[in-house]
């Protein structure tokens with residue numbers, strides 16, 4: 001049973017003083033450092049962090065990880081925040097979200113073939129809502145200079161990353177973040193074209209720190225919304241909201257299209273999103 005262990009992790013996150021970052025699942029005891037990494041390698045290990053509400057984790061989230069693997073990340077972290085800059089917590093509870101994240105990580109560990117770096121994956125918990133606050137406790141967990149963080153996000157979240165409403169002085173506050181971190185950003189239907197995204201990145205003044213990627217289809221997730229078995233939704237269009245609505249409407253075929261099988265099992269078993 002994972003629940004008592006996850007409960008303890010959540011208790012540490014809300015203790016006084018709180019534990020600002022912890023992992024709850026790691027693919028190996030050496031994570032983020034891959035057991036396959038040659039001893040002669042001196043460059044920092046690049047951890048791609050997908051920070052999300054995971055309410056629930058979708059195949060779009062999984063394909064964002066795969067897109068990050070293609071731009072050269074060495075390790076992956078699915079990160080749940082106990083605080084969000086905007087949202088309160090509705091839907092699944094934190095333990096259920098961590099269980100679904102672990103199910104996604106275990107799937108990568110046992111099934112991922114094309115993007116082998118994705119098998120070097122972990123699940124973690126942060127108390128911080130803003131990316132600039134999340135970064136330092138993660139970096140502090142490893143010997144200085146041995147890891148580098150790349151934050152994976154969609155176009156919608158990148159817009160919010162630079163939104164002045166979250167800062168006293170957005171440029172001054174973000175400068176230390178970009179000294180230590182990169183961003184890997186994917187376009188997202190409904191949030192502007194790829195050109196608009198590139199323009200936005202240029203205007204941010206941090207274009208050398210932002211890699212633009214695209215979610216692409218793989219053999220097992222053929223992209224054709226028109227196909228009856230794809231239930232009218234491409235990977236790119238998937239969101240946690242689509243899944244929550246599908247579960248509420250008991251459209252289990254659509255849920256199955258949008259989430260990995262072990263995640264669907266948790267949703268069904270726990271009756272998540274049914275009301």
Ligand SMILES: Nc1ncnc2c1ncn2[C@@H]1O[C@H](COP(=O)(O)OP(=O)(O)OP(=O)(O)O)[C@@H](O)[C@H]1O
Pocket residue numbers: 051052053054055058060061064152153154155156157158186187188189215235236237238239240241242
């Ligand atoms: N289909 C997608 N394409 C590109 N980026 C995505 C996609 N789905 C999620 N993301 C990105 O993944 C990160 C975490 O996503 P988030 O938890 O907000 O998922 P969501 O599906 O948008 O959730 P919700 O529907 O509950 O608002 C965000 O940076 C978001 O932009």
Ligand SMILES: NC(=O)c1ccc[n+]([C@@H]2O[C@H](COP(=O)(O)O)[C@@H](O)[C@H]2O)c1
Pocket residue numbers: 051052053054081083084085086087128129130131132157160161162163166
């Ligand atoms: N400016 C920022 O640092 C910023 C902006 C938007 C979302 N976030 C964080 O990103 C994560 C995912 O957010 P959503 O689930 O709201 O998309 C949350 O932890 C949220 O707090 C941070």
